[in-house]
Amino acid sequence: EPKAFKVIAKDPDGFSTWYPQIAGLLEEPGISLDNKTGIVSLRDEGNILVHAVRYGDNWPWPPLADGLGATLELEHLHEGNDESDWRESYVLMGTPGAENSKGIAFGSISINELMATNKTISDEYGETDDWFELYNGNDYPVNTGGLYLTDHFIVPNKWQIPLNHPELTTIPPGGFMLIWADNQPEQGPLHAGFKLSASGEELAIYQRFHLTYTDLDRITFGEQNPEQSYGRYSDGADHLMLLIPTPGASNVRTDAKNLPETAMSIAPNPFSYYTRFDTRQVSKPFTISIFNSSGRVVWKTGKRYDDEILFDRGTLIDGVYFYKVYAKGEAPFTGKMMVY
Numbered sequence: 001e002p003k004a005f006k007v008i009a010k011d012p013d014g015f016s017t018w019y020p021q022i023a024g025l026l027e028e029p030g031i032s033l034d035n036k037t038g039i040v041s042l043r044d045e046g047n048i049l050v051h052a053v054r055y056g057d058n059w060p061w062p063p064l065a066d067g068l069g070a071t072l073e074l075e076h077l078h079e080g081n082d083e084s085d086w087r088e089s090y091v092l093m094g095t096p097g098a099e100n101s102k103g104i105a106f107g108s109i110s111i112n113e114l115m116a117t118n119k120t121i122s123d124e125y126g127e128t129d130d131w132f133e134l135y136n137g138n139d140y141p142v143n144t145g146g147l148y149l150t151d152h153f154i155v156p157n158k159w160q161i162p163l164n165h166p167e168l169t170t171i172p173p174g175g176f177m178l179i180w181a182d183n184q185p186e187q188g189p190l191h192a193g194f195k196l197s198a199s200g201e202e203l204a205i206y207q208r209f210h211l212t213y214t215d216l217d218r219i220t221f222g223e224q225n226p227e228q229s230y231g232r233y234s235d236g237a238d239h240l241m242l243l244i245p246t247p248g249a250s251n252v253r254t255d256a257k258n259l260p261e262t263a264m265s266i267a268p269n270p271f272s273y274y275t276r277f278d279t280r281q282v283s284k285p286f287t288i289s290i291f292n293s294s295g296r297v298v299w300k301t302g303k304r305y306d307d308e309i310l311f312d313r314g315t316l317i318d319g320v321y322f323y324k325v326y327a328k329g330e331a332p333f334t335g336k337m338m339v340y
Contacts, residue, residue, distance in 0.1 A: 007097045022097040035066075053080050062088035062160075069093065069145065069164030073100040076211055084211060090146060092163045103209045107146065110217045111203055112176065114246055116196035116224045122319045123191075123284040124292075129182035131247055132203060136171035137236040143170040144177065148206040148213065151181075151194045156185075156206040156213035159185065159193035173243030174235075176206045178248045198224045206312030248291060249334055264325060270338035277309040286327040290337075292319070313339050 009015040010031040041052035055223035057066045062084045078085035090101040118128050138144050143166045150158035161169055168189055171177045181196045204218035207258025221230050229245040234252050243251055265278040285293035285303040292298050316339055324334045
């Protein structure tokens with residue numbers, strides 16, 4: 001049919017487990033696409049070549065289409081004869097059987113905090129790498145998968161956030177996401193392909209739209225002080241300053257943003273084995289969640305009515321953690337704790 005689509009699959013049953021909504025698949029058992037490079041050709045009934053494309057998995061072919069959640073899509077109104085005519089899909093797993101994906105509006109996503117002289121905060125491998133934090137200033141969640149990050153404005157596509165881990169790359173409204181700038185992307189989707197220079201440099205977020213890159217936010221910073229971070233105050237604001245590091249949490253101090261410090265105390269802090277939450281002044285019922293510096297929940301309670309909660313570190317590695325308290329009739333508030 002005019003302006004219609006037909007999906008050709010080597011294994012229709014296997015394909016349908018991932019795309020159950022697509023009907024009318026054309027089975028072609030002889031299809032075999034090499035994972036590295038190859039040619040896909042289309043011929044008519046007379047075996048006359050109609051169209052062909054040679055693909056590869058090295059740049060400028062988009063890396064996300066090589067097992068990181070995206071498909072390879074032809075740009076609108078492009079013939080597909082050149083490498084630059086192709087891009088990664090804007091959405092996870094592409095749009096087979098339908099029009100190619102459209103660019104996504106990310107809204108207010110900003111670089112909120114960075115640390116280029118980190119010596120104490122560890123990643124999940126126990127490494128004290130550089131890090132920076134993204135902030136979602138929207139009132140809706142945003143999956144940052146597909147955005148580009150770079151430490152050189154003239155190279156906007158230096159590293160791209162993978163699409164295939166939305167559970168890690170989606171930032172809730174008003175939330176934060178920590179990315180390790182360790183040049184070790186093989187360690188996970190939140191490990192960037194570059195490091196930060198303690199002597200100062202650039203950091204930017206770019207979005208690809210067709211053949212152009214648009215910056216969503218950028219920061220230029222100078223020489224960094226040991227054990228201090230640099231970022232926006234308040235969250236997402238234009239003002240930049242040296243900060244007490246708060247990876248994965250608000251740059252605004254807890255006692256200035258939320259409930260008074262007397263509403264709940266935690267002692268000892270820092271601690272090596274266990275600590276106690278004094279919850280006598282917290283409205284009941286309440287819950288407490290503890291997050292690591294990547295924003296993952298490592299411990300949480302159910303609804304509690306206690307005046308004291310004992311927390312045992314268990315298998316937690318040394319580092320900075322953050323707790324968040326949800327109390328009946330009160331705004332959630334957060335704090336920082338250190339395990340050593």
